Amino acid sequence: MNEITIFGLTKNFGELVAVDHMDLNIPGGTIFGLLGPNGAGKSTTTRLLSTLLQPTDGTARVSEFDIIQEPVRVREITGVLPEESNRTVYPGMTAYENLEYFARLYDVPEEEIPARIEELLTFMDLWDRKDDKAGELSTGNRQRVALCRAILHRPTVLLLDEPTSSLDPLAAKRVRELILELSKKYKQTFLINSHNLPEVQRVCNRIAIIDEGKVLLQGKTQELRSQLLSKQKFRIRIVGDIEKASSIAKSMNFVEAVKEEVDSILVTIEDPTENNSSLMQNMLSQGIKIVEFAEEEATLEDLYLEVVKGGIQK
Ligand SMILES: Nc1ncnc2c1ncn2[C@@H]1O[C@H](COP(=O)(O)OP(=O)(O)O)[C@@H](O)[C@H]1O
Numbered sequence: 001m002n003e004i005t006i007f008g009l010t011k012n013f014g015e016l017v018a019v020d021h022m023d024l025n026i027p028g029g030t031i032f033g034l035l036g037p038n039g040a041g042k043s044t045t046t047r048l049l050s051t052l053l054q055p056t057d058g059t060a061r062v063s064e065f066d067i068i069q070e071p072v073r074v075r076e077i078t079g080v081l082p083e084e085s086n087r088t089v090y091p092g093m094t095a096y097e098n099l100e101y102f103a104r105l106y107d108v109p110e111e112e113i114p115a116r117i118e119e120l121l122t123f124m125d126l127w128d129r130k131d132d133k134a135g136e137l138s139t140g141n142r143q144r145v146a147l148c149r150a151i152l153h154r155p156t157v158l159l160l161d162e163p164t165s166s167l168d169p170l171a172a173k174r175v176r177e178l179i180l181e182l183s184k185k186y187k188q189t190f191l192i193n194s195h196n197l198p199e200v201q202r203v204c205n206r207i208a209i210i211d212e213g214k215v216l217l218q219g220k221t222q223e224l225r226s227q228l229l230s231k232q233k234f235r236i237r238i239v240g241d242i243e244k245a246s247s248i249a250k251s252m253n254f255v256e257a258v259k260e261e262v263d264s265i266l267v268t269i270e271d272p273t274e275n276n277s278s279l280m281q282n283m284l285s286q287g288i289k290i291v292e293f294a295e296e297e298a299t300l301e302d303l304y305l306e307v308v309k310g311g312i313q314k
Pocket residue numbers: 013016017018036037038039040041042043044045
């Protein structure tokens with residue numbers, strides 16, 4: 001069943017169409033990645049779903065609640081980590097006090113508050129930091145407090161807007177691990193905005209690529225990647241003259257593209273079962289020493305670049 005359903009969702013800011021008749025289905029329990037360049041409309045989509053903004057047209061349902069008809073119910077079951085999440089914790093209060101304050105704001109029953117805060121801070125490896133002022137925590141730890149804040153009221157849907165964009169690689173990795181652990185333990189549905197492709201590839205099981213407020217492509221991450229594998233890119237690592245190797249490859253009519261790197265050339269080959277050996281033979285006969293001839297794993301980046309720059313339409 002879909003936990004988030006978006007129908008023709010549109011948001012105009014004056015002349016600008018930030019979200020343009022978007023349709024999207026997000027199945028319950030998935031970690032869904034909304035990918036797109038800056039200005040694509042990711043944050044606006046999150047603000048619409050979290051009922052901070054009113055759509056110009058169309059609507060969406062979070063669980064069974066319509067964002068226009070039942071915004072209060074939507075907020076009850078939704079946890080949000082906004083783009084500037086550092087601003088969602090008070091720097092002058094301790095980690096614990098922040099969570100206590102927000103738990104009361106979210107109407108978490110008073111007697112449940114201490115156990116709930118301990119559970120979450122422990123889960124995030126922050127229990128020993130509970131008495132540190134939020135403003136004195138590292139950015140990564142503050143982001144984890146903001147995540148605790150977002151899940152205090154046990155939401156079933158989490159909207160995370162660029163959850164790791166302000167973090168150093170180590171802190172970002174920890175937050176990604178925590179997202180995966182959260183999903184495993186509490187089985188929420190996640191919608192994660194990101195422009196960080198390797199991150200999305202690691203964390204999200206489904207993705208949509210959007211640009212100019214429109215969905216360009218969506219599907220299971222694995223399937224989108226395997227579609228790409230039909231392109232058959234190979235890395236040929238050689239000892240010797242890269243330029244010569246490259247010109248040999250370019251001279252063969254089944255080679256579609258060649259990219260040179262320091263010790264390798266990257267080639268896209270049509271019908272590799274037939275053609276790889278001719279390319280190899282040709283290179284060997286001209287004195288190129290091949291150290292490695294290996295299939296390159298297709299990445300989401302290839303797909304993203306093709307879709308966003310190439311303008312493939314749905
Ligand atoms: N409150 C606003 N008023 C006017 N324009 C806005 C507002 N919020 C966003 N925009 C514009 O809408 C477009 C989409 O922005 P946004 O949703 O923030 O994109 P993303 O999060 O993908 O970077 C951008 O062109 C942005 O400048």
